[in-house]
């Protein structure tokens with residue numbers, strides 16, 4: 041049986057207290073929320089903090105405020121179950137509720153949080169193993185070793201960003217609020233992830249993720265499609281988040297029954313797309329915004345020809361590696377199919 045190493049456990053009740061404890065703990069400190077990622081990592085000795093600081097009892101991190109018109113703020117410690125079941129998130133940001141629903145299992149979603157998901161460690165077949173297994177291959181660059189077994193000539197780690205919510209947050213243009221004893225700062229989800237499996241976040245270890253700001257709904261819609269081996273639960277080995285914003289001089293007005301959010305109704309394939317993003321997760325150390333796929337849609341209606349062009353652009357740029365489940369060439373092929381699915385979902389009026 042794998043056991044946790046010994047550690048001090050602290051439970052602050054305020055942001056100021058949490059960041060102060062972290063500052064005092066130095067590199068030996070680490071925040072924990074639901075622990076569904078951190079504790080297994082600690083059992084495998086991938087991360088061995090001496091002080092573990094829970095963020096679950098800080099009231100400001102447990103709130104959801106706002107609505108689709110003003111934008112929503114979701115506290116970092118809100119559980120995935122609460123996101124899946126939240127009426128306002130379901131009504132105004134169904135893509136966020138949907139992506140959260142695809143994460144792990146109901147029991148893990150009761151513990152796991154949105155913050156922990158957005159800060160999830162990167163994954164690799166040579167890393168997500170117990171200590172003895174990793175010792176058997178003399179470890180690897182990401183922890184305790186000096187070779188990358190996926191790309192032995194590489195000085196970089198290619199472990200994969202494997203969160204379902206990350207590509208969605210990048211696609212919809214979310215922002216994250218971080219706090220430390222030095223103050224607060226906001227950072228765009230799009231600029232938050234590094235293309236490096238070891239140093240995968242633009243967050244200092246002493247910074248606390250406070251909340252996630254979802255942008256107001258101003259003519260945009262988004263969808264998420266996930267490839268995994270088992271439908272019941274599994275990490276994504278490809279995730280496609282599609283986001284489009286229609287030209288609002290062109291969208292039908294009125295809301296009502298045609299618009300479950302009470303916002304302008306979507307006119308389906310006839311509206312011209314003003315802006316678009318296709319973001320891939322699960323195939324590289326960071327989420328990938330495929331600019332060519334977005335460009336293939338801008339200025340056009342969301343019809344079959346333009347959907348096909350965007351899917352082709354996503355396929356061309358996708359370069360999965362051989363360090364997660366499924367054969368990498370097949371995962372590349374699937375990029376086309378899953379982008380088609382994500383965009384076809386958006387082309388269906390009021391889906």
Ligand SMILES: Cc1cc2nc3c(=O)[nH]c(=O)nc-3n(C[C@H](O)[C@H](O)[C@H](O)COP(=O)(O)OP(=O)(O)OC[C@H]3O[C@@H](n4cnc5c(N)ncnc54)[C@H](O)[C@@H]3O)c2cc1C
Pocket residue numbers: 070071072073074075076077078079080095116117120142143144145148151152153154155156157158159160161202203204205247248249250273274275276
């Ligand atoms: C069997 C299994 C299946 C899974 N399947 C999926 C899946 O399909 N998709 C998926 O995306 N994930 C999956 N996960 C991973 C995990 O359960 C989720 O990503 C979950 O949302 C992590 O949240 P948490 O609160 O448990 O994170 P924690 O383990 O508490 O924390 C994760 C990381 O975030 C840091 N952290 C947490 N909160 C903060 C904060 N507020 N400020 C600063 N740092 C913080 C921690 O220090 C740690 O580094 C799975 C896990 C398991 C065990």
Ligand code: SF4
Pocket residue numbers: 163164165166167180181182183187188189190191196197198199237363
């Ligand atoms: S990509 Fe290479 S360095 Fe990174 S975890 Fe995998 S084997 Fe280790």
